[in-house]
Amino acid sequence: MFSGAQISLYPMTGDFVGVITRALAALDPHRDRLRIETDDISTLIIGTPDVVFAAMRDLFAAAASSGEHCVLHATISRGCPGEPDDPICQTPELTGPMxxxxxxxxxxxxAVKDAAVIGQEAAAQFSLYTLGIDGHMDEIYGCIDFLKNSGVFEKSKNFCTKLRGDTGAVFSTVHEALVRFGPPAGHVTIDLTVSANSPSKR
Amino acid sequence: MFSGAQISLYPMTGDFVGVITRALAALDPHRDRLRIETDDISTLIIGTPDVVFAAMRDLFAAAASSGEHCVLHATISRGCPGEPDDPICQTPELTGPMxxxxxxxxxxxxAVKDAAVIGQEAAAQFSLYTLGIDGHMDEIYGCIDFLKNSGVFEKSKNFCTKLRGDTGAVFSTVHEALVRFGPPAGHVTIDLTVSANSPSKR
Structure with missing residues (x-):
């Protein structure tokens, strides 16, 4: 198994470098369980889905606590057949039959019920893609049904589902979408956007 | 066929609302061929892929011409079985055999060779997902081979491919990825990030 995310943080302020730099400390508790690489578009974090999601959640919450309008985007993947198995990604959760x-x-x-409360409101939207299987919409509709009862569902949109709630519950919900839908060892990806402090109306 | 994108524009400046508002005029020449809906996370643009990509390209170029570090993110989709056919999306390009x-x-x-030159440099990365088919990686590898010879290929990354070049060629390349790979009437999606004026090193 290979799993991780390409993540980007967008603080809508002239001091965006400062907001990002100060938020990076939130990754420290997770660093020994991740492999991290950065370029001018995104930062790659490779690890098990639980660690990857905890790291994204803490990074987003730290940036959002600046009070600036901040957005985190992540291209998340597990089980891509084009990527090599990596010991840092091994998790018993993603083995065995479906x-x-x-x-x-x-x-x-x-899992969402047990999620840590972070105390920062987040709006999010994401798309789940279960690849290489017949009947991929059955898994996607199953996931949408879970989302509607997740406690953080806001609305269905074209191409994605929108969530709103505590940052802890929102990231936990998207984590569950990644690991519970599609075959355990299958290729599943998520296109995720999380936003805080937007001045726009909903 | 139903096709379009959920797009978001992130200008990294305290005047992000001003940069976005001024860039929106770039959508005007395309508006009569699009259906547009906005909320606090993204703007939905529904239309044929050529119009959707021209609109995204012009919006991005207008925002980037502010000189601020600007990022456009788009969740792009065609042929999703969960969406209704829409007359505004009808295109002969996406019918017939593969x-x-x-x-x-x-x-x-x-098509990329014939793309309009916009005069704005863009860095981009994207992931292509061909859904509901066996052997989805064959289409993805075919696309990656096209990208490597597109003239705007920068590098392969985990989960995505990175491009750099003129905004016209970059958007044309991603448009071709959407319409040429996967079955003509199939479900194909793209997770796209385009960036200008980043102070970060590559």
């Missing part, structure tokens, strides 16, 4: 959809939805709900 | 890969690559190269 459980029935209802069982997976129940586990996803429990 | 041509051989080499023929599609040749057409893609010709």
């Amino acid at each position: 459980a029935p959809l209802d069982e997976r939805k129940a586990r996803a709900h429990q | 041509a051989p890969l080499d023929e599609r690559k040749a057409r893609a190269h010709q």
Whole structure:
């Protein structure tokens, strides 16, 4: 298994470099379980999905606590057949046979219920892509059904689903979408946008 | 067929609202061929892929001409089985049988060669997802081969491919990736990030 994300942080302020630099300290508790590489468009974080999502959540919350309008975007992937297996990504969660959809939805709900409360409101939208399987829309519709009952569902949009709530519950919900839908060892990706402090109307 | 994109523009300046507002005029020549809806995370533009890409290109170039570090993100989709057919999206390009890969690559190269020169440098990265088909990686590898010879290829990254060049050629290349790979009536999506004026090193 290979899993991780290409992430970018966009603080809408002339001091965007300062906001990003100060937020980076939030990655420190996660660094020993991640491989990290940066260029001028994004930062690659490779690790198990739970660590990758905790790192994104803490980075986003740190940037948002500046009070500036901040957006985090992530291109998230697990199980891409074009990537090599990596020991830093090994997780028992993504092995074994695929459980029935209802069982997976129940586990996803429990995980979101148990999510840490961060105390920062986040709006988010994301698209889930389950690749290389027949009937990919069945998994996507199963996921959308989970999202509608996740407690952070805001609305369905064309091409994506929109969430709003505490940063902890929002990132936990997207994490569950990645690991519970599509086959355990399958190729699943997410296109995620999370926003805080927007002056725009909903 | 239903096709379009959820797009967001991120100017890294305290005057982000001003930069966005002034850039919106660039959409005017395209408005009569698009359906547009906006909320606090993104703007939906629905239309044929050629119009959607021309609109994104012109919006990005207008924002980037401010000189500020600006990023455009787009979640692009065509042929999603969960969306209704829409007359505004009808295009002869996305009907008929799937041509051989080499023929599609040749057409893609010709289109990029003919792309308008915009005079604004852009760095970009994107992921192509061909859904609901067996052997999805064959289409993705075919696309990557096209990208490597597109004239705007910068490097392969985990989960995506990075481009750099004139805004016209960059958007034309991503447009060709969307319409030439995967079956003509198939479900294909792209997660696209385009950046200008970044102070970060490559």
